Amino acid sequence: MCSFVLYGGIIAAKRTRDNAHSPSGGNDGTLAALLASRGRSLGLVAGTFTLLWISANLAFTAALGRTSSASAVTIASTSAGFALVASVTAGVEEFSQRKAVAVTVCVIGTALTAAADSSNNGEGHDSQLFGDALALSSAAM
Numbered sequence: 001m002c003s004f005v006l007y008g009g010i011i012a013a014k015r016t017r018d019n020a021h022s023p024s025g026g027n028d029g030t031l032a033a034l035l036a037s038r039g040r041s042l043g044l045v046a047g048t049f050t051l052l053w054i055s056a057n058l059a060f061t062a063a064l065g066r067t068s069s070a071s072a073v074t075i076a077s078t079s080a081g082f083a084l085v086a087s088v089t090a091g092v093e094e095f096s097q098r099k100a101v102a103v104t105v106c107v108i109g110t111a112l113t114a115a116a117d118s119s120n121n122g123e124g125h126d127s128q129l130f131g132d133a134l135a136l137s138s139a140a141m
Contacts, residue, residue, distance in 0.1 A: 056138045059138035063076070066128065074113040113132075
């Protein structure tokens, strides 16, 4: 979170300074208000990111206790698919056929891994499926 605030703060300060020196100008009161506003919004984004990151790590750690590490890591690697969906939804990235193929291959691998875990009819079957679900929720976060 500290790195996020540091880098984000530098960018916010630079943009605020550039806005203050623009032809429309800005006095010191406006500059201070812009910095305060951007600081609050940066803090909100940093706090949200931090909570999601901590939650994802807790879910992944819990998954490791309930399923195999290979399964947890494979399923958690689907985070790229979730990131792609989020970035396309936000309009940050374009969806392409090549990206769709990559996400599909990842989902197939995840399904095969979960199926291999579910084929274990021994004791702890429900625990393994719960661990897989935790790993998937970690990837989504």
